Amino acid sequence: MLVLEKNTMTEEIEKLVEKYGNLRSSLLPILQEIQSVHKYIPDFAQQEVARLLNIHPVEVYSVISFYTFLNTKPKGRYLVRLCKTISCDMQGKQAIARAIERELGISFGETTKDNKFTLEYINCLGMCDKGPAMLINNKVYTKLTPEKAIQIINEIQ
Amino acid sequence: MTERSGNGKVIFSEYRRGEAIKKALTMTREEILLEIRESKLKGRGGAGFPTSTKWMLSAAAVADEKYVICNADEGEPGTFKDRLLLMEYPELIFDGMVIAGYTIGAKKGIVYLRGEYEYLKEQLESYLEQMKTDNLLGKAILNNKEFDFDVIIRLGSGAYVCGEETALIESLEGFRGEARNRPPYPVNTGFQGKPTIVNNVETFAAVTHIIMKGSQWFKKYGTDKSTGSKLFSVSGDCDKPGVYELPMGIRISELLKIVGAKNTKAVQVGGASGICLPKSQFERTLAYEDVPSGGSIIIFNESRNMLKVLKNFMEFFVEESCGQCTPCRIGNIKLLEGVNMIESGNYTFKYINQLKELGKTMQLASKCGLGQSSPNPFISILENFSEEIFNNSEER
Ligand code: SF4
Ligand code: FES
Numbered sequence: 001m002l003v004l005e006k007n008t009m010t011e012e013i014e015k016l017v018e019k020y021g022n023l024r025s026s027l028l029p030i031l032q033e034i035q036s037v038h039k040y041i042p043d044f045a046q047q048e049v050a051r052l053l054n055i056h057p058v059e060v061y062s063v064i065s066f067y068t069f070l071n072t073k074p075k076g077r078y079l080v081r082l083c084k085t086i087s088c089d090m091q092g093k094q095a096i097a098r099a100i101e102r103e104l105g106i107s108f109g110e111t112t113k114d115n116k117f118t119l120e121y122i123n124c125l126g127m128c129d130k131g132p133a134m135l136i137n138n139k140v141y142t143k144l145t146p147e148k149a150i151q152i153i154n155e156i157q
Numbered sequence: 158m159t160e161r162s163g164n165g166k167v168i169f170s171e172y173r174r175g176e177a178i179k180k181a182l183t184m185t186r187e188e189i190l191l192e193i194r195e196s197k198l199k200g201r202g203g204a205g206f207p208t209s210t211k212w213m214l215s216a217a218a219v220a221d222e223k224y225v226i227c228n229a230d231e232g233e234p235g236t237f238k239d240r241l242l243l244m245e246y247p248e249l250i251f252d253g254m255v256i257a258g259y260t261i262g263a264k265k266g267i268v269y270l271r272g273e274y275e276y277l278k279e280q281l282e283s284y285l286e287q288m289k290t291d292n293l294l295g296k297a298i299l300n301n302k303e304f305d306f307d308v309i310i311r312l313g314s315g316a317y318v319c320g321e322e323t324a325l326i327e328s329l330e331g332f333r334g335e336a337r338n339r340p341p342y343p344v345n346t347g348f349q350g351k352p353t354i355v356n357n358v359e360t361f362a363a364v365t366h367i368i369m370k371g372s373q374w375f376k377k378y379g380t381d382k383s384t385g386s387k388l389f390s391v392s393g394d395c396d397k398p399g400v401y402e403l404p405m406g407i408r409i410s411e412l413l414k415i416v417g418a419k420n421t422k423a424v425q426v427g428g429a430s431g432i433c434l435p436k437s438q439f440e441r442t443l444a445y446e447d448v449p450s451g452g453s454i455i456i457f458n459e460s461r462n463m464l465k466v467l468k469n470f471m472e473f474f475v476e477e478s479c480g481q482c483t484p485c486r487i488g489n490i491k492l493l494e495g496v497n498m499i500e501s502g503n504y505t506f507k508y509i510n511q512l513k514e515l516g517k518t519m520q521l522a523s524k525c526g527l528g529q530s531s532p533n534p535f536i537s538i539l540e541n542f543s544e545e546i547f548n549n550s551e552e553r
Contacts, residue, residue: 025349027331032272032312053331066333066479068315069272085234086429086469087392087455123317123473124234125273128390128455129398138275 001044012037013048022053027063031070040074068122076111076118078156081135084121087128092145096132097121099146103153117153165402167378167386168362170370174248175293177369181256182301184368186216189260193364196372197384202228202320202357203427203451204526208364211354214344216261218352223263225254226348226355228325230271232317233428234473235453238388239358241400243270243277246362247284251308253361255293256368258306261354266308269325272315281310317477321525322355324479335481336525359388359452379405383444391416393425393456403443410439412454420458423542428453429470430530432537433463463542467534468496474531485528488519492535499546513539 001009016033020026030049034041041064050057064070082088082097101107104117111118127133130142134149141152181189194209215223227250231239242250254266270278285308288294296305316334318324323337326348347353363385367375376384383405389412392398396417403412413421425433426443427450434441434448441448457466471493480486495512498504516532523529539546 024331025329028314028328029311032314063331063333066316066335067272067313070314084469085473086425086466087235089469090393090457090461122273122315123476124232124236126231126237126240126271128235128237128392129400131392135273140273140276 001042006044009042009045010048013045013052017049017052024053024055027053027055027060028067031060031064035070039077039079040071043072046072074111074115076115078116078136079118079120080153081120081122082108083123083125083127083131083133085124085128087124088131088133091131093132095146096134096144096149099150100153103150116156165386165388166404167366167375167402168242168246168249168359168388169402170366172249172366172369174252174288175291175299177252177365178255178259178293179299181259181368182299182304186260186262189256189368190216192372193367196367196375197382198360198363198367198375199383199445200357201359201363201387201451203233203449205445205449208356208360211344211356212257212260214342215263215347215352215354218345220352222265222349222351223261224348224351224353225257225261225263225266226322226325226329226353227254227266227268227358227361228320228322228355229268229274229358230313230320230325231358231451232271232273232320232477233430233451233453234470235390235392235425235428235455236451237390237392238400238452240274240277242358242362242388243274243281247281249362249365250358251285251288251294251361253356253364254308255298255306256364257354257356257361259298259304261352263352263354264305264307266306267329267348268308268310269319269329270310270312271319272313275312278310278312285310316479317473318479318525318527321527324525325355326353333479335479336527338524357451380442380444380446382446387443387452389443389452389454391454391456393454394418394421394458394461395456406442406444406447408440408442409434409448412443413439413456416456418456418458420460421456422459422461423457423463423466425455425457425466425534426450426453427533428455429473430527430533432533433466433541434537435541438541463538464496464500464546467538468493468500470534471496471531474527478527478531479525482522482524482528484519484522485524485531488515488523488528489531491515492532495535509539 016030046060050060108119132144133142198208199205319328319334324334328334343353389401474489478485
């Protein structure tokens with residue numbers, strides 16, 4: 001990371017600490033905001049959060065590694081998360097998965113070369129009556145068909 | 158939308174924002190606690206603990222600060238009733254939280270919203286703003302100088318175990334969402350070590366109606382031990398999936414008729430952590446005294462392969478175990494291995510029976526509800542569908 005980038009990141013985190021307070025209980029909301037801006041939580045950010053909240057960086061890492069929605073490695077700008085739990089599975093999640101994989105040319109767990117899309121599975125989204133369902137970043141899409149799923153992805157392209 | 162909103166007699170019955178708060182403020186704390194005790198309301202998250210007991214304990218605790226937490230981390234597969242309440246009936250939830258704050262003497266409320274529902278956050282926050290404008294939230298609520306109460310919304314980050322109340326509190330405090338040893342209980346030592354009540358979204362909604370319309374009215378619905386109505390999230394093989402409000406104690410067969418389920422072979426009650434019932438048990442009732450649940454109903458018709466269903470559930474638990482205690486961390490992996498062995502035809506009944514025993518050990522020895530309930534589908538599916546599962550595997 002360049003010094004300039006580091007400085008901006010420090011400033012960014014200082015603002016977050018100001019917003020949520022420097023208590024340990026602010027840790028999750030701060031990490032969530034970093035994640036939503038950068039799509040991951042870089043090492044340097046972890047160190048800065050630890051410094052400003054006065055906890056050990058290992059603690060920060062340990063919290064990040066616990067939660068599915070937080071990650072320490074870069075992901076694509078659009079995180080496509082398809083529900084794989086039972087109700088969506090019965091409503092044809094498999095066909096959706098295959099169609100998206102074919103279209104993007106990657107498998108689940110991978111990111112496209114241009115860093116635009118990452119494909120992942122997720123557990124029940126609370127949309128079981130309208131499955132198959134997926135989240136793209138924070139937006140939820142329901143009653144998918146292979147065609148509809150691809151159309152949604154192409155609109156983002 | 159396939160939702161059944163507005164179609165029930167209790168939760169979905171008529172209500173106008175603020176009414177119940179206004180009424181509660183004319184009552185003493187003891188009167189409120191008595192009314193809730195009279196109603197025999199039990200927690201709607203699935204565990205079924207009497208709401209009044211929880212509230213009485215934290216009301217009696219002496220502390221400078223107390224907290225009211227709304228558990229909106231609904232992550233049980235097949236459950237989405239809270240989504241409907243949060244989207245369409247926020248007045249029921251927040252008014253219930255304000256009443257809770259008044260009753261136990263708390264000034265702060267926190268909604269722990271599951272990360273998957275982040276898209277609801279903005280809408281809920283602007284609703285809270287409206288409540289402030291109407292003096293239903295903030296300082297001196299409805300001009301009662303002694304009562305300040307505020308609610309904030311915090312997001313989860315994709316961990317099913319955080320639906321367990323002590324794991325939820327850990328998460329709010331900025332730690333990994335790992336369940337705590339109990340005692341001490343949150344009613345005494347909860348968020349930041351202060352007395353805290355954690356209730357499900359639907360429980361708060363029920364309280365609001367009980368305060369407004371009285372416990373006698375509430376008890377008209379349901380059974381003697383399971384009073385009131387319950388929201389059921391129905392998915393799987395049926396014509397009309399969605400959220401239904403039905404009286405407690407309804408028979409499974411009746412529910413299947415209402416939702417248009419045909420050729421039903423099995424019903425999973427209570428989501429992945431619940432139990433799977435075969436046709437012969439469809440006359441059982443959905444109530445705390447018979448088949449309890451947090452409301453998830455997943456329907457399987459004749460075409461479904463129950464071993465695949467079980468595999469899906471066990472994969473879920475392997476991923477969602479917090480890993481803190483051995484029975485759950487290792488046990489779930491062993492049970493999933495067992496399922497895979499049956500699938501490939503590489504098993505002995507001796508070993509499968511040992512795994513069922515392991516499941517029973519997990520139910521007893523796991524630290525929190527996740528590991529205590531994760532063997533439920535394993536045991537119930539292998540027992541109730543043994544013919545299908547083992548006879549088919551011989552042919553493969
Ligand atoms: S039972 Fe499972 S989820 Fe609960 S504390 Fe133990 S390992 Fe964690
Ligand atoms: S099973 Fe896919 S949203 Fe619930």
